[in-house]
Amino acid sequence: MELKMFILVVVLLVGSLMPLRGASSSLGTGTTHDNHGLQNHQNSSDTTPSKKPFPVLSFDYDHVRTPFEISLWVLLASLMKLGFHLIPSMSSIVPESCLLIVVGLLIGGLMKLVGENPPVLESNIFFLYLLPPIILDAGYFLPIRPFTENLGTILMFAVVGTLWNAFFVGGLLYGVCQLEGHRLGNVDLLSSLLFGSIISAVDPVAVLAVFEEIHINELLHILVFGESLLNDAVTVVLYHLFEEYTSVGTINVTDVFLGIVCFLVVSLGGIVVGAIYGILAAFTSRFTSHLRVIEPLFVFVYSYMAYLSAELFHLSGIMALIACGAVMRPYVEANISHKSHTTIKYFLKMWSSVSDTLIFIFLGVSTVAGPHEWNWIFVVSTVIFCLVARVLGVVGLTFMINKFRIVKLTSKDQFIIAYGGLRGAIAFSLVYLLNEVHFPMRNMFLTAIITVIFFTVFVQGMTIRPLVDLLAVKKKQETKRSINEEIHTQFLDHLLTGIEDICGHYGHHHWKDKLNRFNKKYVKKCLIAGERSKEPQLIAFYHKMEMKQAIELVESGGGSKLPSAMPSTISMQNIQPKKPPQDRALPQLSKAREEEIRKILRTNLQRTRQRLRSYNRHTLVVDPYEDGWNEILIKKKKMMELEKKISQMNNYLTVPAPPPDSPTIARARLASDPQAWGMKSVTESIPTIKVDLASPQSPESVNVVDELSKKGSQPKVSDEEEDGLTMKVPSPVKQRKDKKPDEEDDKEPQQRFMRCLSDPGPAAEEEDEDEPFLP
Amino acid sequence: MGSTNSTLLKIPNVEVLMQETGFSPAHIIRLHDRFKALDKEGRGYLCPQDFGAIKELAMNPIGDRIIGAFFSPGKETVDFHAFVKILAHFRPVDKDRPKEPNSPEPINSRSNKLKFAFQLYDQDKDGKISRDELLKVLRAMLGMQVTEEQLESIADRTIQEADLDRDDAISFEEFRKSLEKVNIDHKMSIRFLR
Numbered sequence: 018m019e020l021k022m023f024i025l026v027v028v029l030l031v032g033s034l035m036p037l038r039g040a041s042s043s044l045g046t047g048t049t050h051d052n053h054g055l056q057n058h059q060n061s062s063d064t065t066p067s068k069k070p071f072p073v074l075s076f077d078y079d080h081v082r083t084p085f086e087i088s089l090w091v092l093l094a095s096l097m098k099l100g101f102h103l104i105p106s107m108s109s110i111v112p113e114s115c116l117l118i119v120v121g122l123l124i125g126g127l128m129k130l131v132g133e134n135p136p137v138l139e140s141n142i143f144f145l146y147l148l149p150p151i152i153l154d155a156g157y158f159l160p161i162r163p164f165t166e167n168l169g170t171i172l173m174f175a176v177v178g179t180l181w182n183a184f185f186v187g188g189l190l191y192g193v194c195q196l197e198g199h200r201l202g203n204v205d206l207l208s209s210l211l212f213g214s215i216i217s218a219v220d221p222v223a224v225l226a227v228f229e230e231i232h233i234n235e236l237l238h239i240l241v242f243g244e245s246l247l248n249d250a251v252t253v254v255l256y257h258l259f260e261e262y263t264s265v266g267t268i269n270v271t272d273v274f275l276g277i278v279c280f281l282v283v284s285l286g287g288i289v290v291g292a293i294y295g296i297l298a299a300f301t302s303r304f305t306s307h308l309r310v311i312e313p314l315f316v317f318v319y320s321y322m323a324y325l326s327a328e329l330f331h332l333s334g335i336m337a338l339i340a341c342g343a344v345m346r347p348y349v350e351a352n353i354s355h356k357s358h359t360t361i362k363y364f365l366k367m368w369s370s371v372s373d374t375l376i377f378i379f380l381g382v383s384t385v386a387g388p389h390e391w392n393w394i395f396v397v398s399t400v401i402f403c404l405v406a407r408v409l410g411v412v413g414l415t416f417m418i419n420k421f422r423i424v425k426l427t428s429k430d431q432f433i434i435a436y437g438g439l440r441g442a443i444a445f446s447l448v449y450l451l452n453e454v455h456f457p458m459r460n461m462f463l464t465a466i467i468t469v470i471f472f473t474v475f476v477q478g479m480t481i482r483p484l485v486d487l488l489a490v491k492k493k494q495e496t497k498r499s500i501n502e503e504i505h506t507q508f509l510d511h512l513l514t515g516i517e518d519i520c521g522h523y524g525h526h527h528w529k530d531k532l533n534r535f536n537k538k539y540v541k542k543c544l545i546a547g548e549r550s551k552e553p554q555l556i557a558f559y560h561k562m563e564m565k566q567a568i569e570l571v572e573s574g575g576g577s578k579l580p581s582a583m584p585s586t587i588s589m590q591n592i593q594p595k596k597p598p599q600d601r602a603l604p605q606l607s608k609a610r611e612e613e614i615r616k617i618l619r620t621n622l623q624r625t626r627q628r629l630r631s632y633n634r635h636t637l638v639v640d641p642y643e644d645g646w647n648e649i650l651i652k653k654k655k656m657m658e659l660e661k662k663i664s665q666m667n668n669y670l671t672v673p674a675p676p677p678d679s680p681t682i683a684r685a686r687l688a689s690d691p692q693a694w695g696m697k698s699v700t701e702s703i704p705t706i707k708v709d710l711a712s713p714q715s716p717e718s719v720n721v722v723d724e725l726s727k728k729g730s731q732p733k734v735s736d737e738e739e740d741g742l743t744m745k746v747p748s749p750v751k752q753r754k755d756k757k758p759d760e761e762d763d764k765e766p767q768q769r770f771m772r773c774l775s776d777p778g779p780a781a782e783e784e785d786e787d788e789p790f791l792p
Numbered sequence: 793m794g795s796t797n798s799t800l801l802k803i804p805n806v807e808v809l810m811q812e813t814g815f816s817p818a819h820i821i822r823l824h825d826r827f828k829a830l831d832k833e834g835r836g837y838l839c840p841q842d843f844g845a846i847k848e849l850a851m852n853p854i855g856d857r858i859i860g861a862f863f864s865p866g867k868e869t870v871d872f873h874a875f876v877k878i879l880a881h882f883r884p885v886d887k888d889r890p891k892e893p894n895s896p897e898p899i900n901s902r903s904n905k906l907k908f909a910f911q912l913y914d915q916d917k918d919g920k921i922s923r924d925e926l927l928k929v930l931r932a933m934l935g936m937q938v939t940e941e942q943l944e945s946i947a948d949r950t951i952q953e954a955d956l957d958r959d960d961a962i963s964f965e966e967f968r969k970s971l972e973k974v975n976i977d978h979k980m981s982i983r984f985l986r
Contacts, residue, residue: 423977424978500953505909505970506974513882514848515849516882519843521829527848555933
């Protein structure tokens with residue numbers, strides 16, 4: 018049912034495209050309002066030019082022509098995408114890119130039937146508007162760790178593999194053309210090498226489109242994808258090199274040497290340009306705490322400028338974009354608000370999705386539109402040579418690479434890498450850019466490239482999923498890292514660095530450690546605002562997990578029970594630091610529930626802020642809520658015991674909200690209500706406190722700690738919630754209790770913590786969810 | 793080659809060493825040179841101060857534990873054999889080695905690597921990582937940047953996640969299980985020692 022309506026809408030849209038274009042073209046370049054469209058018919062009988070009746074309704078298409086058409090195309094693309102997901106059976110067999118190309122073909126066909134000239138994928142539009150969002154999306158969310166671990170392999174495939182492909186295909190095609198003679202005779206060596214270099218590059222758009230749907234394991238994904246990104250430099254250099262010299266006809270050794278130098282300049286230059294813009298963006302984001310709304314804009318504009326600047330100098334724009342995104346990401350994410358992060362993520366995904374849809378549709382349309390010259394031998398041999406070159410290249414390179422890898426690539430991996438070498442729109446656009454004068458066989462090239470693209474996208478794209486299943490290739494593991502893994506991996510990193518130092522070997526870990534140290538010492542201080550610069554990665558990770566759990570707890574805590582059962586815990590949660598940048602999977606709460614939560618948060622936060630504002634760093638000598646803190650601990654301990662009893666009774670694995678009428682819980686809740694003890698401690702703000710108060714309390718606190726540690730059988734969730742609560746509030750009490758010898762240096766961080774907490778930050782009212790409350 | 797042979801001969805029981813650890817002669821020589829460089833006084837064995845002289849190791853948060861791992865309990869010196877045996881843990885795993893049914897597990901097997909790492913956590917050698925031991929490690933790694941509460945919360949959370957038999961400590965099996973997704977062969981290997 019929905020499908021039929023959907024198709025109807027789409028047909029109407031497409032239908033509206035034609036007459037509009039027909040109308041506009043037949044009207045020529047008409048300018049004035051009055052003479053257009055309907056008005057024309059109405060006034061045709063009226064010959065007096067002096068006074069016409071006032072035009073109530075006029076039709077002026079040219080005025081809005083360009084944006085209107087662009088919007089129509091974008092709308093069409095989005096509706097197509099929507100449509101495919103309404104047909105689940107199709108989308109599981111055929112990858113989206115194939116369906117989109119088919120749609121493009123249909124539209125192109127329709128347009129041709131109507132007599133319209135279907136638009137071709139303009140290279141300018143493609144390179145300047147359609148490609149950057151996709152690459153930025155890929156670069157910003159590039160998984161850095163697997164990328165750097167496999168960088169050597171990726172570079173080998175990208176550089177050496179592409180060069181091999183280019184020369185193999187180009188050379189063999191030249192041979193074929195020479196052998197064939199007639200009609201192909203004008204393909205000289207340089208032209209065929211140029212063609213080879215264009216067609217040999219694996220296309221990131223196509224790879225992303227297909228690989229995203231098959232959920233292959235991280236290693237293979239990053240290998241193929243990384244290769245598709247990094248081979249841009251090679252393609253750029255080879256393209257310019259051959260294009261430049263085709264008019265002349267020969268290349269000599271100096272040119273080759275210059276080509277190599279050019280390659281280094283193009284790739285490194287692109288990376289440097291990207292890194293500069295990335296650092297600028299990170300630096301800018303440091304100061305945006307007052308104007309959160311435009312934070313995403315900085316990210317997008319700086320990245321786009323990086324791309325354009327690189328293209329300005331004919332450097333590799335793709336590498337610049339990747340470098341920019343990868344460099345700026347850790348610093349920007351530490352600085353920007355949660356909302357900005359979500360905005361950036363969704364905008365990038367949206368733009369890249371639309372771009373990618375448009376690209377494939379246009380590919381289809383251009384196929385129908387573009388001038389074609391079909392030559393069986395050329396096209397078929399191109400396809401065959403491409404496949405053969407890819408397979409040979411991958412096998413040969415893997416053989417060499419495996420000597421240097423710790424985790425070797427198996428033949429299954431090699432097959433997937435070879436099979437995943439898809440060609441796409443970049444190749445098409447590059448051929449389209451060729452000058453007809455210098456390259457009379459351009460149309461033949463176009464046809465051949467389109468055939469190769471279709472072959473790879475349709476045949477390889479459609480069959481890769483069943484092949485992956487057939488070969489039982491490892492899929493992407495869906496589970497996230499546990500905190501154990503995080504801690505132990507860090508531990509192992511330190512261990513390996515230590516062992517490398519003992520061996521006297523400056524290996525992988527040594528340099529990584531040095532880089533991290535440099536990063537922490539200098540770079541983070543410059544680029545990250547405020548106290549976030551000192552937060553170690555493990556803590557950020559831990560916060561993230563706690564937050565997630567807390568949210569899950571809130572959601573599972575039950576609807577009506579939510580307000581009554583959770584006030585104390587939620588208020589404590591709000592003192593927690595800024596929500597973690599990565600991986601914020603906020604659950605879907607109903608509107609009413611959300612409103613309840615918001616109200617609770619608002620009221621409790623106000624209380625929190627009141628409490629915090631009532632003392633500042635100047636009057637604060639000793640932590641005034643030190644005694645309140647111990648009370649909280651005691652209350653919490655009681656709550657935990659109660660919950661333990663409840664869960665033992667109910668055999669739940671998650672903690673249900675305790676029944677609201679339980680008297681002990683109610684008492685505990687009220688007693689631990691922040692406002693209650695908060696006010697008390699303010700009035701008590703006696704600076705002369707309690708170095709001695711600490712001691713009588715310390716045995717008690719010690720008991721509390723021991724109690725806390727005996728939580729073995731407790732249900733996991735409640736524990737985490739409690740632990741999430743214990744985490745934030747700093748406590749000099751605990752420090753003193755532990756009787757550490759090096760207490761002096763504890764004082765300094767404590768002062769710092771207090772300063773942070775007492776200063777709620779600017780514009781705290783609207784920004785309460787976003788403002789980092791930092792330890 | 794003559795000089796290398798003579799160096800090899802100087803090392804006592806070098807054949808046994810090579811067989812046990814799987815190092816090639818070139819590696820043994822390289823490690824021997826390093827051993828001699830660390831052993832500044834030429835005594836033929838190393839003591840903790842020699843390790844302490846490596847300045848990068850001093851900056852390592854778990855540097856002293858690593859140094860401690862080289863010395864078996866009670867001994868104050870480590871000779872070349874022990875030195876090489878410990879380092880053998882970090883050799884990359886030979887996937888193509890034929891599995892002889894009766895031979896003992898090689899030192900650089902995944903299991904032994906994990907055992908080595910486990911021992912670095914478990915200082916009192918009771919076979920479990922208790923909460924305190926975990927806290928000590930966390931404190932060493934995270935240092936002054938975090939509060940005691942955070943450390944304790946993290947430690948509690950870690951133990952909770954890994955502890956399957958609810959004894960409030962992480963045994964070796966639980967440790968191994970929590971790292972099953974991590975590629976230990978890759979993570980705990982130094983290419984240089986292949």
